[in-house]
Amino acid sequence: AYYHSNKYGALGYLDHSNVADKMIEKHKKLIDNFNTEVKRNKELLFVKHHIDNYDGKFPLWVAVELFTLGNTSQFYSQMKTADKKVIARSISYITQTECTYSQLESCLRCLTTLRNKCAHFGRIYYSRFKWFPSLPYEEEYKAYARGRNFIYLYPYLYIMKVLYPSPESWNGVVTELAALIEEYSNYIDINCIGFPDNWEEQLSRE
Incomplete structure (x- = not known):
């Protein structure tokens, strides 16, 4: 939002000319979905404020508060290549x-899939995911430690490791995950979620 607003202006995200040519129709749909979210959340104070005082115009740094993770992923994928490179x-x-x-772009799409499974109480144990995460080579061979036939939970967790900004906080997540797997060790086979034997070492951040 910061980068896009600085380059295209507060309302530049509404202008179809500011996205890749082949993405214009998808961008129109994204904006339609955003307008639906505005109507659905019109009682929220910040939404009401912009409707009453700014003729319903939402600068991007405000609009993203109504974006789902999927919307964020879609918006990034619709940007011009030069803009995506900067981000x-x-x-x-x-x-x-x-x-x-x-x-x-690949990682955001995969994280959206994982988020939706969790949010809707979908099964993630022994569940094969649709998208193959694309990662830097030195990370990708670790994420696919059990091979590309094992697109289960582990590669998706590896995305989170790669994108997580704080090593200390992330390592706390790994510790909690290890405790959870230990607690249910009688029921969990780590092979069924694509985990390698040394997964704690691989998932930890230095």
């Missing part, structure tokens, strides 16, 4: 892991 470089700097724009 990918920024993410790479923050995470200290080099990530191309196409890899970031």
Whole structure:
């Protein structure tokens, strides 16, 4: 939102000319979905404020508060390649892991899938995911430690490791996950979620 608003203006995200040509129709649909969210959330104070005082115009840094993770992923995928590259470089700097724009686009799509499964109480144990995450080579061979036939939970967790900005906080997540797997060790086969034997070491951040 910060980068896009600085380049195209507060309302530039509404202009179809600011996205890739082949994405214009998808962008129109995204904006239609956003307008639906505005109507659905019109009683929220910040939404009501912009409707009453700014003729229903939402600058992007406000609009993203109504974006789902899926909307965020879609918006990034619809950007012009040059813009996606700038944002990918920024993410790479923050995470200290080099990530191309196409890899970031893939990761966001995969995380949206995982988020939706969790939000709707979908099964993730022994559940094969549709999308193959694209990651930097030195990370990808670790994410696919059991091979590309094992697109279960592990590669998706590996995306989270790569994109997570704080190593200390992330390692706390790994510790909690290890405790959970230990607690249910009689019922969980880590092979069924694509985990390698040394998964704790692989998932931990330095």
